[in-house]
Amino acid sequence: MPEWVMAIIKILIVLAFIGLNGMFLIWAERKVAGFIQARIGPARVGRPQGFFQLFADAIKMFSKEDVRPAAADKWVWWFAPVVFFTPVAMAFLVLPFGPNVIGLDMNIGLIYLAAVASFALLGVFMAGWGSNNKYSLLGAMRAGAQMISYEIPLILATIGVIMITGTLSTQGIVEYQVAHGWNIKTQFLAFVVFFIAMLAELNRTPFDLVIAESELTSGFFTEYSGIRWGMFMFAEYTNIFVMSALAVTLFFGGWASPFGLVGSVLIFLIKTYAIVFLIIWIRWSVPRVRIDQLMTLGWKFLLPLSLFNIVFTGLILLI
Amino acid sequence: MSEIEARRLKAEEVGHEKLILNLGPQHPSTHGVLRVITTLEGERITEAEPDIGFLHRNFEKIVEGWTWSQVIPLTDRNDYLANINNEHAYVLAVEKLAGIEVPERAEYIRVIMSELNRIASHLLTFGTFAMDMGAFTPFLYGFRERELLYDIFEKVTGARMMHNYVRLSGVRNDLPDGWDKEVLEFLDRLENDVIPDYYDLLIKNPIFEARSLGVGVLTKEDAIAYGAAGPILRGSGIDWDLRRDMPYSIYDRFDFEVITREEGDHYARFMVRMDEMIESAKIIRQAFEQMPEGPVMGKVPRVLKPEGDIYSAVEGPRGEIGVYLVGDGNFKPYRVKWRAPSFSNLSILPLMAKGQFVADIVLTIGTLDPIFGEVDR
Amino acid sequence: MNWELLGFAFLTGMLLYSAFKVVTTTYITHAAIYLAFTFVALAGFFLMLSANFLAAVQILVYAGAVVALVVFAIMLSQRQDYSGKPIEETRTEKIERTFGSQYWGALPLVIAAGVAAIMIVIYRQVVAAGYWTSEPGPALEDSTVAIANELFTKYLIPFEVVSLVLLAAMIGAIILTKREGQR
C-alpha cells in the first residue's frame, strides 16, 4: 500500500476517534453530572442509560441551522471553529496509545504538543472577535489572558519530567517509565501544577471563565450554532482527552500496566478516561474563580512552584 | 437616540473607552427578567443601571376591581417563592381593617407554613447563588430539598407553588393526619444531613470563600438609607426583624434568634440565610408543640365592606412585605399598595456594583436575590 | 508527483498572500490573524528543512504567544468602537467601487501565485544547478540537543544578555503603559 493511502487511513481513524470520543465524552459528562446531581441524566434515547443520546445529539447538531450574525466578521467568524479544531486533531499525531500505536514518534513530541496547543488560542480569538458580540469579546480576552498565563506553568511542569527521562519524545518518556517506574513518584509537585494548569488550559471549572455561563452566556462561542458550535464542542472534549492522555503519558506510565502485565492500548485508554472522569468530577463540585484570582494563582503560585520543581529536580539529578 | 447610543457618546466625550454591556433581560443568570446596563472599563464596572418592569402586570390596579377575598390567589404571584408569606401579609391587613377574629390553630398553621416557605425560599437562594458562582451541583441539591418541601406543601394546600391557602379568618383546610411528623422528619434531615453537606460542598470551599468574603460590601448606613430589608439588612449588621420587633400573628410566643452578621459582604448575607433556615426550623418545632386543637376557620362576615386605611407588614424571606390598604366601605379594596422587599433591595445594586468585576455583579444580584414577580408587580 | 515541490508551492503561496494581506488589509485584527498564518507558513518551511524543533518553537512562540499579545494590544488600545466592518458594503462591492470590477479582488492572489511560480522556478533552477545541494544535515535526533548545547555553551553570554534586555524592555513597557495616576 502506498504511503499516502496509509496516511489517509490514519487520518480517517483519528477523525473517527475524535468524533466518537467527543460524543462519548459529552454523553459521559451529562451522565456523570446527572448522577452527581441526584438526577439520572439522559435516559430516553437508548434505554436504560440513554447511550444513543450521543447520536441524537450529533444528528441534531448536523441538522441545525448554521446562523451567522449579520454584523459578524464573516471570514474570521467562519474560520474560527476550523482553527480551533485543527490543532486538537493534530495533537493525536504524537500521543502514544500503545507500544507501537503512535502516529509519529517525533523526537520533539512534547514541544510539538505545546506548539499545537498554543495555536488553539488563535481560534478562540477569531471566534470572539468575529462574532462581533461583547460577551464573546470579553470571553476571548479572558481566554487570551488565561491561556497565556497557564501555558507557562504547564510547560514548565513538564520540564521536570523531561529532565528525568532525558527525552522529548512521548514514546521515549513512556519507555523510561516502563523501565524505572511511574514519574508520579518523583514528580508529584509537577503533576499538581500540571493538573491545575491543564484545567485552566481546557477552560474547565473552576477555571471556566472563558465560557462562564452565568456571566458571559457562553463566552466566545455564544453566537455559534449547529455544526459550527458542534466543532467547538468536539474540539473542547477532544482537548480534554488529549490533555488527559498527556498527563497519563507524562506521569502515569502511559500504556505501561501497573501490575507487570503487558501494556496495551486498553490500559492507556482506561488511565486516560480515569483522568477524564476526575476532570468531570471536579467540574461538578466546585464554583468558578474570578479573573484576578485566576491570574494570582497562575503567576504567584503555580509559576514559582513549577520553577522550584525544576530547580529541585535539577539538584537531585546533580547529586 | 437610544439610551445606549447616548451613553456611548457620553463616554466618547470624556475620552475614555468604555464598553456598554447589556446584561439581560434574556441572560442566563439575571434572576428573572432583569436588565442591567453596565458600563465597563476592562472587566470593571463603572456604572450599572438596573432596568426593570419586564414582568409588570399591574397587580395593584387589577385588585381594585376584585373583591377582598379574590385578591388572595394573586398575592401568591408577587413573590412566587414566598407564597404563604405574601398571602399572610395581605390577609393580616384585611383582617386588621375589618376586625376579623382568627382561631388559635389557624394562627399556628399560618406560622408553620410561613416558616416552611421561608426555608424553601432560602434553599432556592442557596442554589441560585451557587450557580451564579458557576457551581451547578449545589443548585440542584438546593432544588431537590425544595421539591421535597413542596411535596409537603402539596399535601396540605393542594398545590406546589400557588397555594391560595390562607383565608380571611383562618386557613382553607386543616392539616392532614401525620403531616407534622413528615415536616419534623424533613427538618431533622435538613439540619443533620443536608446543611452539613452544603457546608462541605460549597460554603467551606476555598473558591467560594475567595469569591464571597469581602466582596460587595454594603455598609450599615447605606443599608438603612436605601431601605434594605430582610437578610440584606441583617447581613449588614442591623438587628431588625419584624417577627421580633413588631410581632404580628403569634410570633411573640416563640423563642428564636435574629441572625445578624457585621461584615455586610456576600458571605454575610449568604450565611444569614443559611442560619435563618435553622431558626425557622426552631420556630416550626415550637409551633407544633404549642399548637392547640380547634377550628381553623373563624367567622367571616357575609358582607365584607371595611372602611379606613391600614398598613401591615410581615417578615418575608426577602424582608418586609408591607401591605397598605384603603377601603371605602365597598366590597372591593379602594387602593392596595404593595411594599415589595425585592424592589428596595434591588435599588442598592448600582451602588454596590460600582467598581466590581463583571463576575461579581452577577453574585451581587444573587445575594440581593430579587424576585421579579415582586419587583415589577 | 513531487510532494515536496507541491508543499513548497503551497507554503510559498500562503506565506506571500498572508504577508501581503498583513500590510494591505484595512482591519488591524485581520492583519494580526494574517500574521499568524504567515508564521505558520514559515514554520512549514522550517519543517521542510528538517528543523523540527525550530518549526515547533516558531509556532509556539510566534503564532501562539506573539500574535496573541499583538491581538491583545490591539484590543486594549483600539480607539474605534467595537463594531467590526460596516455591514452596508460587502467586500465585493467595495472592490467594485474602487477598481471598477470585482475581479480585481483576485489581484493579491494572482500576485502571490505569480511570485510563488517564480520562486518555484528559481528553486528548481538552483537545485538543478546544484548550488544548494549540501549534504543533508546531521540526523534529526540531534537537532534539539545541538541547539541546546550551542545555546548553553558557546552562546551562553549573548543568550543571557538578550534575556536581560528583554526583561528590561518588558519592565519598561509596563512602566510606560501605566497611567499617571496608577504609578
Added chain:
Amino acid sequence: MLGGVLGNVYNATKSLIKGHLVTLKELRTPKITVHYPDERLELPLGSRGMPALKVNQDTGLLNCTACGVCARECPVDAIEVEAVVGEKGRKKRYPAIYNLDMTHCMQCNLCVEACPFDALEMSDAFEISRYDLDDLIFDKEQLAEIWKTHKAVRITGGEKL
C-alpha cells in the same frame, strides 16, 4: 509566612476533598427522578388540577343548579353559566351552558369554596394541554366526564382533608 501559606494550602485542599466526597457520595444515592409519562407520582389527596362538575350518583344528573355564584366568585372570569329553569320531570334549575375556560383558570379553588350546592370539586386532572386553544374551553359534559374519571375532592372551609 511560609507556614501560613502552607496551612492555607492544607486547609483548602482538605475542604476541597471534603466537597468532592459529597459529590462522590451522591453518585451512589438513589435518584428521585421520575420518568414522567412512563411512571407517575401518586398525587396527594386534594391536589388541585382543574375543577370538575360533580354528578349525582343516584340520578346521574349534575348537582349544579346554575346559580352563578362560582362565575361571580372567579377572579379571572373563567366560568360562563346559563340556566334553564325546570323542564318537565326535573324540579331544579340546571345549567344549559356551563363553560370553563381553562386558558384563564388558575386553579385557585375559589369557585369550589363558593359553591353552595356541592356541585363543584377540584379534580387532580392536570394534563390538560391541547393543541388548540378552543379545546381548552370545557363544556359541562366534559367537566362531568373529568369528575367521573379523576379523583376529585371538595374543600370549602376549615375541614380536614
